[in-house]
Amino acid sequence: MGSQPLPEPVTDAGREGLAALLARPEHAVVALDFDGTLAEIVTDPERARAHPGAVPALARLAPHLASVAVVTGRPAGAAVRHGGFAGVPGLERLVVLGHYGAERWDAVTGTVRAPAPHPGVASVRAELPGVLDASGTWQGTWTEDKGRAIAVHTRRATDPQAAFEALRAPLAALAERHGLIVEPGRFVLELRPPGVDKGVALAGYLRETGARAVLYAGDDLGDVAAFAAVEELRGEGVAGTLVCSGSAEVTVLAERADLVVDGPSGVVELLTALADKLG
16 A cells, blocks of 8 residues: 655645654644544534544654644543543654643643633533523524533534524623633534633644644634644744645635645545655
8 A cells, every 4th residue: 555645735834834844753743623623523522533544643643743732622631532542552742732722631641730610611501501591592502511611502403503693692791791702613602711722722832842843733713723823933933834624614714724635534644644754
C-alpha cells in the first residue's frame, strides 16, 4: 500500500506553515477540535466517537511532534473517553484542553486539572427549564449539562434553525443575568463563562511549548477564535496552517482556511498523510 498523498494548502501562508511543520516537526504542534473534526456530528453528543482512523493516525504522527492538542468545548474527561485517547502507545504527548481551555488533561499523567466552576452556571442550570418553557420552542430541544457550561441543542427540533433563532435572545438574556456568554455552534447555543475561548487556549499552549509551527483543524464557529489566534501568531514568527473540516452547515471557516478537507474522514486522511511524510 502506497503513502497517503498530502493535500496542498491553497494559500502561501498555509504552504509555508505546512513546510515548516515538515521541516522541523519536533518544534510543531498539531491541534484539533473534536466534534465535527475528529468525530462526526451526531444528534446525541454522548454518542459521538472519534473517527475509527483518528487515534491510529495520531499515534503514528504524535511521536514526531512537540505535541498533539485536542481543543474542545467538551469537558476534558469526556473528550478523552469519547476519543479513546487514554493509554494509547504513541500518544504520550497528547494534551486535551477542555471547556475551551478551562480544563486540561495530559496523557503523561492521565489526570484533569481544572479551576472551580463559575457560579453563574449553577444559576443558569436552575433557571433554564423555565426559560425554555416560556419561549414556546422547547419541544425537540435537548439540554447538555457540561458541568462548567450548559448547551441547548436544537438539532432534534422539527425546524432546527427556527428553534435556534428563537432561543438566541432569551438565552442571551439568561446568560447575561448570571455573568455568562452564549457561544453559538451547529444547532447549539452554549452558555459558558467569558474570558475563555479556543484562541486563548491554543495561543497559551503554543507559547508554553515554544512551538514554531502549528496546524489547527476545526469545523464550527467556536473554532474562529483559534483561527484568529493562529493568524496573529503568524505575525510573531510562528508558521501556521489552518484546516477546515468542511460541512454544509458552517462555511465561515472554509472562507478563511488554508486547506479544506471533507469532514472527519478528510482530517484523518490529512493526519495519515503527515504521518507517512514524517515516518
